[in-house]
Amino acid sequence: MDDDAIEVRGLTKRFGHRVAVEDLSFVVPRGSIVGLLGPNGAGKSTTLRAIVGLLAPTSGECLIDGTALSALDNPAAHVGVHMDGFGFEAGISARRHLEISRLAAGAPRARVDEVLEEVGLTADARRRVKTFSTGMVQRLGLAAALVGSPHTLILDEPANGLDPDGIRWLRRFLGGFAERGGTVLVSSHQLAELEQVVDEVVIIKQRALFAGRLGDLVTSDVDSLESRYFDLVEGASA
Template structure:
C-alpha cells in the first residue's frame, strides 16, 4: 500500500486558451483530513474531477492508491465521491437511490441500512428525494459516497446547506472517519470551520500556493487560517 492515498503530480488542465490548473502537485497522506482551498475559479473543482477521472488532464497525473482512477479495481471500494453535479433522481426514495448505488458498487445487501444510520437518515429512508432539504441531500450524497466502504473520501463543499447542528455533526463524522484510519480530501469555502478539522491544507489559485500541515501555515502568534489564506491568494493575480 502506498504512503499517500492521493497524489497529484504536475497536473495541468487547459480549456482552449484558458488554463484552469497549472503544474499543480500535492499529496494526501493516509489517515488525514486535507482541505483544498481557493477562490472561485481557482481550479478546485477541476482538480477534484480530474482526480476521479471525470476530466482528462492536459498533462501531469493524479493517483489514488498509487494508480489512476481508471485503473482501480472496483473504484467504490477505494474512494467515495460527493461533489456538485452528482445529482439524484428526484422521484425515488432515499433508500432506492442508495440501493442503486449499492448494486453498482457491489456492496453487501445490508450496507444501505448501515450508511443510512451513519448519516442520520434512517427515519427518512422512505421519503422521496424531491422532498429533502439541501442539508438532507448533502447527507444522502455522503451516504452514497460511503456505500462501498472506501478508506478515502473526496468531498466538494459538503457543508453547504447544513444548519449549525449539521455542520457540527459533519465535523465530528469526518474526524471519527480519520481517527479510524480513513482519509478525506475536502474542498470548502468555510475556512473557520475547516480550521477545526483539517490536518493539512492545500491552497491553490491555478497553482499551489501552499501545501502542507495546518500548523506550518497557522503559527502560534494568533494567525488564523482565514488570515493566512487571504495573504496567499491576494498576492497572486487572477
C-alpha cells in the same frame, strides 16, 4: 501500499486558451483530513474531477492508492465521491437511490441500512428525494459516497446547506472517519470550520500557493487559516 492515499503530480488542465489548473502537485497522506481551498475559479472542482477521472488532464497525473482510478479493480472500495453536479433522481426515495449506488459499487445489501444510520437519515429513508432539504441532500450524497466502504472520501463543499448542528455533525463524522484510518480530501469555503478539523491544507489559484501541514501555515495565536488564506490569495493577485 505507500503512505499517500492521493497523489497529484504536475496536473495541468486547459480548456481551449483558458488554464484551469497549472502544474499542480500535492499529496494527501493516508489517515489525514486535507482541505482543498481557493477562490471561485481557482481550479478546485477541476482538480477534484481530474482525480476521480471525470476530466482527462492536459498533462500530469492523479493517483489513488498509487494507481489511476480507471485502473483500480474496485474503485468504490478505494474512494467515495460526493461532488456538486452529482445529481439525484428527485422522484425516487433515499433508500432506492442508495440501492442503486450499492449495486453499482458491488456492496452487500446490508450496507444501505448501515450508511443511512451513519448519516442520520434512517427515519427519512422512504421519503422522496425531492422533499429533502439541501442539508438532507448533502447527507444523502455522503451516504452514497460511503456505500462501497471506501478508505478515502473526496467531498466538494459538503457543508453547503447544513445548519449549525449539521456542520458540527459533519466535523465529528469526518474526524471519526480519519481516526478509524480513513482519508478525506475536502473542498470548502467554510474556513473557520475547516480549521477545526483538517490536518493539512492545499491552497490553490491555478497553481499551488501552499501545500502542507496546517501548523506550518498557521504558526501563531494571532494567525488563523482565514487570515493566512487571504494573505496568500491576495498576494497571488498582486
